[in-house]
Amino acid sequence: MTEVALLQPVMRDDLVIPEAVVSARDVSLVFDAGGQRVTALSGVDLTIAAGAFVSLIGPSGCGKTTFLRAIADLERPSSGQLLVNGMTPAEARRRRAYGYVFQAPALYPWRNVARNVMLPLEIMGLPRAERRARAARYLGLVGLGDFARKFPWQLSGGMQQRVSIARALAFEPKLLLMDEPFGALDEITRDGLNLHLHELWRRTGMTVVFVTHSIPEAVFLSTRIVVMSARPGRVVEIIENDLPATRDLDLRETSAFLAVAHRVREALRAGHSYD
Amino acid sequence: MKAAPFLWTALGLVGATLARFAVADAAPGGMFGATLGATLALAAIAVLALFLAMVGFARGEGWFARLATPALFGFLLLWLWEMLVIGFAVPFVLLPPPSAIARAFGAHLALLTQDFAQTYLHAVIAGYALGCGAGFLVALAIDRSPFLKRGFLPMGNMISAMPIVGIAPIMVMWFGFEWPSKAAVVVVMTFFPMLVNTTAGLAEAGAIERDLMQSYAARYGATLLKLRLPAALPHIFTALKLNSTLALIGAVVAEFFGTPILGMGFRISTEAAKMNLDLVWATITVAALAGSLSFGALALLERAVTFWHPSFRGSS
Structure with missing residues (x-):
């Protein structure tokens, strides 16, 4: 845990450093899979500061998705302390602290694109005019303003995932959790969406936690890369990414980029990810 | 849509109607009466024409063509029922002809x-x-x-x-x-x-x-x-x-x-x-x-x- 800005033991909520959007202390999570106990996370310490873009990378089974789901209160840690905005994940979820983008777009096929984006706004009780305005704004932001009246199944996979990002942005959360959002897409679409996401993050200044399998993607997008390893899922190394703040696709051929990518690969190797 | 299927339909319907009258004349002796040859010829013409009409409509586009094929097929089945029941003088209590059912309906x-x-x-x-x-x-x-x-x-x-x-x-x-x-x-x-x-x-x-x-x-x-x-x-x-x-x-x-x-x-x-x-x-x-x-x-x-x-x- 060399480079982690570890929090001091937190006993009360008001002692939490306000800038820490997510703070995990010794978080472990054990699944009970049909009588067999599977340790998905073991002693994870991590602090995510406001405005950071943090990628979680590691082999399958390293618990990166589980950790993201724990932040979102979709899984409960078995031990340790996990705080989101200084609250328990459950409380943060009830206060709608985060937007979540899943591996699949999870759009509802009976709603058109605009009404899919309005779904969280309806649940949160925003007035109708505001819902429409926001749907238009965020669909425009992901470049799908002209597709508002289409149905999800009339769109390509990449466009569907952009709709799901617009839906997550629509209620303007300060924290965006993304679970391999581009994993199922072809590389060209993926490059485009990476650029797009980078732009969005720079413009909105929100905090992003991003789960990925792809080293170039992690290096391109992140301010910080958390390398994890499997069995049990734990953090191997945290790499600060000091590439320039403004990034384009050409960056990926520079030696600075390759150097960071190399460090990520070394950390993965140290975590026996290639064994 | 081409005119051919409509012409075949018209011919088929006329043939079917004439065959129905012919078979009625043949009864009660059944199809083996005097008008057997005429009945069979007319029936053959009707079946062939209706078949060609259905094939023509099945190739067509639009709601009319889509409905025409099953409608003609349904008609053909009812007509066959009518012809066979009358032709073979099937007892009324076993199976009345569709025409009798329609009369009862009215x-x-x-x-x-x-x-x-x-x-x-x-x-x-x-x-x-x-x-x-x-x-x-x-x-x-x-x-x-x-x-x-x-x-x-x-x-x-x-x-x-x-x-x-x-x-x-x-x-x-x-x-x-x-x-x-x-x-x-x-x-x-x-x-x-x-x-x-x-x-x-x-x-x-x-x-x-x-x-x-x-x-x-x-x-x-x-x-x-x-x-x-x-x-x-x-x-x-x-x-x-x-x-x-x-x-x-x-x-x-x-x-x-x-x-x-x-x-x-x-x-x-x-x-x-x-x-x-x-x-x-x-x-x-x-x-x-x-x-x-x-x-x-x-x-x-x-x-x-x-x-x-x-x-x-x-x-x-």
Whole structure:
């Protein structure tokens, strides 16, 4: 845990450093899979500061998705302390602290694109005019303003995932959790969406936690890369990414980029990810 | 559209009509009378022309061409029935010709309308609405209570497999001879298919879609209305369509077990006993029309409501 800005033991909520959007202390999570106990996370310490873009990378089974789901209160840690905005994940979820983008777009096929984006706004009780305005704004932001009246199944996979990002942005959360959002897409679409996401993050200044399998993607997008390893899922190394703040696709051929990518690969190797 | 299929249709219809008159002349000696040659020739021309017309329409585009082929095919079947029954002098009580059924239909229109009102408009519709509605509501209740789920669903599956029409005499004792006892049979018959299908439908929404609702901290009601019920609609329509058939069968058969002097089931059983087979067949025709029209209406509604389902996408 060399480079982690570890929090001091937190006993009360008001002692939490306000800038820490997510703070995990010794978080472990054990699944009970049909009588067999599977340790998905073991002693994870991590602090995510406001405005950071943090990628979680590691082999399958390293618990990166589980950790993201724990932040979102979709899984409960078995031990340790996990705080989101200084609250328990459950409380943060009830206060709608985060937007979540899943591996699949999870759009509802009976709603058109605009009404899919309005779904969280309806649940949160925003007035109708505001819902429409926001749907238009965020669909425009992901470049799908002209597709508002289409149905999800009339769109390509990449466009569907952009709709799901617009839906997550629509209620303007300060924290965006993304679970391999581009994993199922072809590389060209993926490059485009990476650029797009980078732009969005720079413009909105929100905090992003991003789960990925792809080293170039992690290096391109992140301010910080958390390398994890499997069995049990734990953090191997945290790499600060000091590439320039403004990034384009050409960056990926520079030696600075390759150097960071190399460090990520070394950390993965140290975590026996290639064994 | 090309004119050829229309010409073939016209020729086929004329040939079919002439063949029908020819075979009637040949009767009662059957097809082996004097006009046998003429009958067979005309029949051959009719079949060939109608066949060519159907092939032509099947290649065409648009709603007319789509409807024309099955309509002609249906006509051909009825015509064959008519020709064979008359040609081979099949006894009237075994199988009356369609023309006799049509005459009975016209002659007893008032009676058939009363029967239809008694059986369909009262027993079927009331029983269907109550049975489907109750099945749906109980499915929602079961969904909220694991206790009910454990207790109710195995029983529901068991009862779905039972021949429920058998309870008709009991319902007559409970609710009297009038239509409410028939509606009660329909309620019991339609309740369990709706219960079982709605329960299956409510389990249909995917894990990620539910997690999404969870991430919005959506309440049970919002998740139900905005995700689980829409996702359950295809299953619910399966039950609605199945039940529309079951309800009609239930009401008609229930009337075999005691009824006032009205109703489609009553008509079928008494007129069959009196050897008035043409009226029996006319009643069956009413039942068939009512059944297929309700099924068709439900299928159209299903298409409109679940247009997003993979089985309908892009077909409208």
